[in-house]
Every structure is written in C-alpha cells, then in structure tokens.
Amino acid sequence: MKIGFFTDSYFPEIDGVTYTIKLWREELERDGHEVYVVYPDGDYDPGDREIPVKSVSNPFYPGYRIPLFRRPSTLPELDVVHCHGPAPVGILGRYYARTHNLPAVYTHHTPLEEYFHQNVKFESIAHALGKLYMPLENAFLRSFDTVTASTERIDRDVEHVPLPVGINMEFFQPTGKGWYPDRTVIGYSGRLSMEKNVGEILRVAERLPEYDFVIVGDGPYRNRLKRDAPDNVAIRGFLPREELPIFYSSIDAFVTASTADTLGLSTLEANACGTPVAATDAPPFDRTINTENGERFEYGDLEAMVDAVETCLETERDTRAAVERYDVNRTLDHLEHLYRSVQPSVDETPTTADDAWFSDDSQETLD
Numbered sequence: 001m002k003i004g005f006f007t008d009s010y011f012p013e014i015d016g017v018t019y020t021i022k023l024w025r026e027e028l029e030r031d032g033h034e035v036y037v038v039y040p041d042g043d044y045d046p047g048d049r050e051i052p053v054k055s056v057s058n059p060f061y062p063g064y065r066i067p068l069f070r071r072p073s074t075l076p077e078l079d080v081v082h083c084h085g086p087a088p089v090g091i092l093g094r095y096y097a098r099t100h101n102l103p104a105v106y107t108h109h110t111p112l113e114e115y116f117h118q119n120v121k122f123e124s125i126a127h128a129l130g131k132l133y134m135p136l137e138n139a140f141l142r143s144f145d146t147v148t149a150s151t152e153r154i155d156r157d158v159e160h161v162p163l164p165v166g167i168n169m170e171f172f173q174p175t176g177k178g179w180y181p182d183r184t185v186i187g188y189s190g191r192l193s194m195e196k197n198v199g200e201i202l203r204v205a206e207r208l209p210e211y212d213f214v215i216v217g218d219g220p221y222r223n224r225l226k227r228d229a230p231d232n233v234a235i236r237g238f239l240p241r242e243e244l245p246i247f248y249s250s251i252d253a254f255v256t257a258s259t260a261d262t263l264g265l266s267t268l269e270a271n272a273c274g275t276p277v278a279a280t281d282a283p284p285f286d287r288t289i290n291t292e293n294g295e296r297f298e299y300g301d302l303e304a305m306v307d308a309v310e311t312c313l314e315t316e317r318d319t320r321a322a323v324e325r326y327d328v329n330r331t332l333d334h335l336e337h338l339y340r341s342v343q344p345s346v347d348e349t350p351t352t353a354d355d356a357w358f359s360d361d362s363q364e365t366l367d
Contacts (some may be wrong), residue, residue, distance in 0.1 A: 001339060002034045002077065006093025007084040008067060009109075010039035014218070014238050015191060016265045017084060017109045020165040027332045036076055038089055040065040051075065053089055072096045080339050083144070084109060086137050094143060103342040106144040107163070108154045109262060145342045148335075150263035151284040163335065164263055166328030172245050172272035173320070179250040185212045186309060187251035187270075189244065192219035192235075195260035197280075199225065200305065204255065205233045207306050211313075216247060248273035253312040256280070259299055264288060268326050271319040278308035293322035 005025065009017040025035040034049065041052035042065050055065040067088040072095060081097035082105045083090040090106075097104035134156075141147050141158045148163035149156075186208075192198055198215060202225065205213040213233040215225070226235050239247055248254070254270035255278045261267075263284050267277045277294035279285035289296055294317075295308035 001079040002036070003028060003080045003082060003339065004075070004078040004093060004096070005035060005037045005082050005084060006089050006096075007037065007039050008087035008089045009085060010037065010044070012042060012044045016165070016261075016263075019241070019265070020109070021084060023166070023168055023328055024332065024335070027328060028336070031332070031336065036078065038070075038075065038093065040067040040089060049076075053092070067092075072099065078102060080105065080342075082107065086140050091140075094140070098143075103339070104144045105338060105342060106141055106147045107165075108141070108147060108149040108156065108160065109165075146338055148338070151287055154262070161334075161338065163338075164326050164331060165265065166331030167265060167268050167272055167323070167326050169272055169320075169324065169327045169329075172248065172269045174274040175246050175249040177246050177249070179246060180212070180214075183212050184210075184313065185214055185251045186253045186255050186313075187214045187216065187247065187275075188255055189216040189239070189247065189266045189270075190256070190258070192217050192221045192225055194221060195258065196221075197257035197259060197299070199228070200257035200299075200302075201255055202229055202233060203302055204305050204309060206230050207302065208232075208309065214247075214251065244269065245273050248275050251275055253278060253309055254294075255305075255309055256285075257299060257305070261285070267294075268323045271323045274320055276312040276315070276317055276319055278305065278312050288323075288326075290322075291317075293317060293319040 005021055007017065007021055009015055010021065011018055021037060025037060028035050036049045036051060038051045038053060040055035042055065046052055053067040053070040055067040058066050070092065072092065075096060078096070078100070080103050081093045083093040084107050094104060096102070138157045141156055147158050147160040149160045150164045151162070154160055188198065188201055190196055192215070198221065201213060201215065209230070209232055211232065215233065215235045216239050218237050222235065229235060248270040252275070254267060254275050256264065256267060257280055258264065259280055259282050261284055264279065267279055267285070267289065270277055271293045277289050279289045279294060279296055280299045281296035282299060285296055295311045297304035297308040
C-alpha cells in the first residue's frame with residue numbers, strides 16, 4: 001500500500017508523535033509498504049517520501065510551526081490517508097482523502113485543549129477556548145472511517161479503536177553499559193513544558209538530597225527549571241535516540257508527574273530497559289503502571305511521590321515483562337489490519353475493538 005501520514009508535528013521538533021511516526025514508518029516500510037510523511041517545513045532536510053508544507057513559526061508554542069498551504073494536486077497518489085492531528089496538515093489529509101474517495105484513519109495523540117492553559121494568560125479564557133474547541137474536534141474526528149487512540153484518555157465523543165502506539169522492544173532493552181555505576185540516580189526524559197509538571201520532580205529532589213536526579217529534555221520551561229533546580233538535579237538537553245536505552249538502563253528509577261500523556265512512551269521505554277517507574281495516579285498511568293512495573297502517587301502529594309520513588313528503588317520487578325504487550329510489532333499487525341479492512345465511506349460505523357491491550361492474558365485482534 002501507499003500510505004500517507006499527515007502530521008503537524010515532525011522533525012526537527014522532538015516529541016512522542018514525531019518518534020511514533022518515525023517508528024511506524026520504518027516498520028511499515030520493512031513490511032513492503034510505501035509511507036509518505038506530509039509535515040510542516042522547518043529546519044529539517046526532507047528525505048525520500050517526506051513532503052514539507054510551507055509554514056511559519058508558532059508564537060504560542062515555541063519549536064512548533066503553523067502550516068499554511070500546499071496544493072493537494074502536488075501530493076502523490078495514495079491508497080490510505082492516516083492523519084495524526086487536527087491542525088492544518090491533518091485537515092489537508094482529510095480533504096485529500098475525501099476528494100480521492102480514499103479510506104481515512106485518524107490517530108489521537110494529544111488533548112490539545114490542555115495546552116491552551118499554558119499559552120493563554122487568563123484561565124477563564126483558556127477554559128472557554130477549550131469548550132469551543134472540543135465540539136469542532138469531535139466533528140472532525142467523526143468524519144474519519146476509523147479513529148485510534150492509545151488509551152481511553154482520548155476523552156472525545158467518538159467511537160475509537162484502542163491501539164497503543166507501541167515501543168520498539170528490540171531497541172529498548174537493558175544495556176551492559178551504565179553511566180552512573182557508583183550513584184543512585186532518578187531520571188526523567190521528555191518535554192519540559194507546563195503539562196509535564198517537571199517542577200514536581202524538583203520538589204522531590206529537595207526532599208531526597210541523598211540521591212541524584214537527571215532530567216533529559218527541552219521545552220519552554222527549561223530555563224525556569226534550571227533556575228529552580230536544587231544542587232542534586234542535572235538538566236540536560238534531549239539525548240540522541242541511540243543513547244536513550246543507555247540512559248534508561250543507567251538510572252535506578254524513572255519518575256514523572258505528568259497529567260497530560262496519552263500513553264507515556266518514555267515510561268514504557270524505561271520499563272523495557274528494566275527500570276521501574278513512579279508516575280501520577282491518573283490516566284494513562286492508572287492503566288499502564290502498576291506493582292509489576294512501578295508505583296503511582298496522587299498528583300501534588302509530595303509525601304506520596306517520595307514514597308513511590310523510594311519504593312521503586314527498594315523493590316525488584318520484572319518491568320520488561322510487564323510492557324511486552326506494548327511491543328510495536330503487535331501494534332503494526334493491528335494497524336495493517338485496519339488499513340485493509342477500513343472502508344472508504346465516512347458514513348459507516350468505525351471499526352471498534354474491546355480495550356484488550358491492558359489485559360495481560362488478552363490475545364484478541366481487531367476482527
């Protein structure tokens with residue numbers, strides 16, 4: 001098949017959506033498909049089958065860009081359209097699918113309404129914008145043949161297929177190399193933005209001065225975090241992808257206070273490398289993190305967060321076995337099935353499946 005990924009988030013920006021698209025594309029092309037990626041242009045040289053859309057810088061969210069326009073007639077002939085966001089490039093993909101009578105799949109990655117609060121000065125205005133935005137996105141999603149989401153956290157009034165984006169279990173595994181052989185280190189990897197609540201990690205570090213904390217990532221809150229970090233916290237930029245398994249394998253526990261993840265790829269990657277995770281007791285972690293692979297704590301409860309971190313340090317767990325159900329090979333088998341089974345009519349009921357991904361003994365497929 002010739003598959004078109006339409007995304008408003010792509011390199012050089014680094015986030016979960018970007019890496020998911022890269023991983024899915026590699027796996028699908030390994031199976032013989034051709035995958036085209038349509039994305040906002042920027043400081044990135046496109047490779048084969050990467051198609052930039054003219055764009056401008058985003059004043060509301062540094063690092064991301066606002067796509068402007070690309071004529072659909074300049075795009076290649078496709079068999080399936082797969083959109084990864086509701087912004088201009090995603091809308092372009094939906095338009096292309098409609099005009100060419102093609103199957104259209106949508107993957108929900110990010111609850112965009114939660115980002116309004118960090119870009120709008122007044123909480124009341126951000127809340128009002130969110131209430132206006134949600135019906136618009138619901139209508140957009142209903143126009144697709146199938147909507148997929150990693151967990152029930154999609155929080156949209158649409159039928160959807162539970163389809164975790166998956167992790168590369170061959171790539172993320174324990175390494176023999178360690179960076180901190182003589183230290184106890186708690187780590188975090190991800191964007192440094194408001195919704196990730198990385199400031200909570202600084203609070204825990206202050207309470208646990210006997211441990212070192214290493215925060216890996218970048219984003220609009222980086223300078224603020226560096227200014228407020230206690231002496232036992234080191235803040236680094238994003239690591240090259242090939243070094244992440246070493247980082248995850250080197251730390252003794254991974255901690256996140258995020259309340260905005262849809263799956264939490266970095267937590268599962270850390271688990272795949274043998275490292276337990278302390279995470280907020282909120283979606284999606286209330287489904288992905290349990291006593292087999294970590295501990296959960298109530299957001300804002302510093303004592304509970306400290307206890308969760310220390311319990312992770314003191315307890316042996318087979319964290320890799322706990323996340324095998326998120327292997328990307330399983331995800332891609334189901335995704336290819338969706339591509340084959342979806343019908344090019346937006347009036348049909350979307351394909352559905354039981355939420356079997358979170359059951360250890362489930363082997364269901366999307367039939």
